[in-house]
Amino acid sequence: MRWSQYFIPTLKESPAEAEILSHKLLLRAGLVRKLTGGLYTFLPLGLRVLRKIETIIREEMNRAGALEVLMPALQPPEIWQQSGRYETARDVLYKVKDRANKEWVLGPTHEEVITTLAAGEISSYRQMPKNFYQVQTKFRDEIRPRFGLMRAKEFIMKDAYSFDATDEGAMASYRKMYDAYARIFNRCGLRNFPVEADTGVIGGTHSHEFMVTAETGENEVACCEACQYAANIEKAVSGIPPTAAREVGAATEKFATPGVVTIEALSKAPHSVPANRQVKTLVYIADSQPILVLIRGDDQLNETKLMARTGAVAVRPATPEECVATLGANPGSLGAVANVPATVRIFADERLRGANDMTTGANEDGFHLRNVSLDRDIKVTAWFDLRTVRAGEPCAKCGKPLKLRRAIEVGHVFKLGTKYSEKLNACFLDADGKSKPCVMGCYGIGVTRTFQAVIEQSNDKDGIIWPLAVAPFAVCITPLVVVKDSAVMQLAEKIYAELTTAGVEVILDDRDDRPGVKFKDADLVGFPLRLSIGEKSLANGEVELKPRGGEIAFVKAEEAVAKVREFLAARAQAT
RNA sequence: CGGGACGUAGCGUAGCUUGGUAGCGCGCUUGGUUCGGGUCCAAGAGGUCGUGAGUUCAAAUCUCACCGUCCCGACCA
Secondary structure (H helix, E strand, O other): OEHHHOOOOOOOOOOOOOOOHHHHHHHHOOOEEEEEOOEEEEOHHHHHHHHHHHHHHHHHHHHOOOEEOOOOOEEOHHHHHHHOHHHHOHHHOEEEEOOOOOEEEEOOOOHHHHHHHHHHHOOEHHHOOEEEEEEEEEEOOOOOOEOOOOEOOEEEEEEEEEEEOOHHHHHHHHHHHHHHHHHHHHHOOOOEEEEEOOOHHHOOOEEEEEEEEOOOOOEEEEEEOOOOOEEEOOOOOOOOOOOOOOOOOOOOEEEEOOOOOOHHHHHOOOOOOOHHHEEEEEEEEEOOEEEEEEEEOOOOEOHHHHHHHHOOOOEEEOOHHHHHHHHOOOOOOOOOOOOOOOOOEEEEEHHHOOOOOEEEEOOOOOEEEEEEOHHHHOOOOEEEOOEOOOOOOEOOOOOOEEEEEEEEEEEEEEEEEOHHHHHOOOEEEOOOOOEEEOEEEEEEEEHHHHHHHHHHHOEEOOEEOOOHHHOOOOEEEEEOOOOOOOHHHHHHHHHHHHHHHOOOOEEEOOOOOOHHHHHHHHHHHOOOEEEEEOHHHHHOOEEEEEEOOOOOEEEEHHHHHHHHHHHHHHHHHHO
C-alpha cells in the first residue's frame, strides 16, 4: 500500500472528548472516528487491525472445534419474553417498531436465538457436543457509553454457545473455550489473566472473565501473588478471620447516642466503640421487597454478592423514608434486634457469625444497643458471604496477602447449565430415550474492546506500538526523498515490490513531506518495523531498520529484504 | 437516572466576569523556501459562536428551556 493513496488522517492534538490514552491514540492515529456518543466508524487502518483480531479469534475458535454461524441482529421480542430476559435485561434492549407497529429488539447477545435454533435442530445426544459461534455487531442501550470503543452502544462481539448432553460434557466444552481464550489474548499480544467471576443476569453456575491489566480498566480484581487465585472484586473472597468471640455479656443494653449516625462517629469518644465491634444494618429493596443486610462496621457490602446470594434481580438501598417505614427509625440508628417485621428477611455476613459483645442501632433515633450477641439477639434468616474484599487480606487458599488491581474485561466464559434450554425447549433424547434439556455454555469476546485494550497496554510517548500479530502493516518503508527516479526512491520501490511479493504487509510512505513529519506519523501509528532510506546512509550502501520502540540498525541495501523477513520471523516466533 | 464540567472554523483554544468589528495555534488552498524528527515566509478559504425563546438600541457574552459532549455512580464484552 502507498501511503499517498491510502487514508490515514493523523491528528497532532487529541480531541477534547478523549480522556484515556488508548482513546486518544485511536483517534490520533486515524484508526476510528466518532459518529456520535458510543458509535464509531472504523477507518481503513483501524479495520485492518480489527480484521486481524477477528482472524486470530476465528482460527482459535475453529481449532477448538467451534463452528461459525451468523445470526440475525434483529430479533423477535417473543423469545426474550420466553427466556424471561425481556424484563430482566430490558434496560439494555434497543427496541424498534416496523411499519405494522410490531416491536423488534436489536440483539445485545444471542442466547435466545441460538437456543431456539438448537430447539429445532438438536434432538439426540448423538448430535452433541456442538459449539456455534459468530462475530457480530451487538447493540446495548448503555447507560453511559465511555472511553471510545471500551463501552459503546454498538460493538463487535464474538459470541459462542456450546450444547452438551451432560454436565461433564459441558465442563469439557467450557474448558476448551477457556484454553482457546488464553491463546487468543496471548496471540493478540495482551498481558491477560483469567479471574473467577460473578454470572450476573446471564445466569449460570461457573464463570471466568479474561482480564487485561490496565489502570483505566473498569473492573477491580483481587489477585494472590503466591498462588493462582484471582477473582473479580464482585466475587472475591478472602481468608480473613471471623469476629473474635468475647465473654458473653449481659442482656442487651440501650444507651443514648444523640446525633451519632455513622460508624465513625460511634467509634469516637465518648462512645468509643471500634468499628469492628459494630453491626452495620442496611435496609435494601430487593425486587421491591425490603430486606435487612448485616455487615460488620468496618466492612463494605458487596451488592453483586447480595444479588447472587439472594437471587434478587434488582437491589437498591432503601430511601430514608423506606427505612422508617420498615424499622421505625432513620439510617444511623437502625438495627435488627427488635421491631423487625416478621416478613422482613435478615441476611448477615459470615464474618458476623457467632459475634457477640457487638453494638448496633436500637431502631429508635438517637439510641444504640450494646452487648448484642448475633446468635442470641438477632433472628438471622441466612448467613452469606456479603462483604467486599480489601487489599492485603490473606488469600483464602494460601494465606498470602491479596492485591487489588484494575483491569479491562475482554472475554467472559460461562457455564450456563439448562436455564435457557429449559425455557426455550432445547431438549434432546438421551441413550435411554429420556428427554433432557441441553447443557449450555456461552462465551463472549469483546472484539472492539480487545482492539482498544491492545493500544491501552502497548504504547509510549510517541504513539502506539502494535504487536506484530495485529499490526495494520508490519513494515513502513520511509524514503526521505520522494523525487521520482532518485536513487532513494528507486531503492524504496524495489524493496517495496520485493516485500509485497514475499507476502509482507508493507506500506510505502511516498508522501512528499519532510522526514520529521513521516517519522512522527510512523511512530504514532505504530508499525512494528520502519525501514528508512535516506541519501546519507545510502551513500554507504546502507538503509536503516528501526523496530518501533527499539534501536536503529544499519544494513546493506541489498540485504534489506532478507533482514526484514528475518526480523519479522523472529518477532512472530517470539509471540 | 442522580451529581459535576463544558459546547466558539476539521482539531486544540482565547474572548464571556464588566454586552458594542469573533481572535490565535494546528490542519487546509496557492506561491516561494527548506529537506534525517511535526521547516520558514507570504497570500488566502473556512464561523447560524450547540438550538430555541427572552432581556436590551445592541447578545458569543446576561436569563430560561431544550439538545449534545465529557467526567463521577448503577449496567456490561
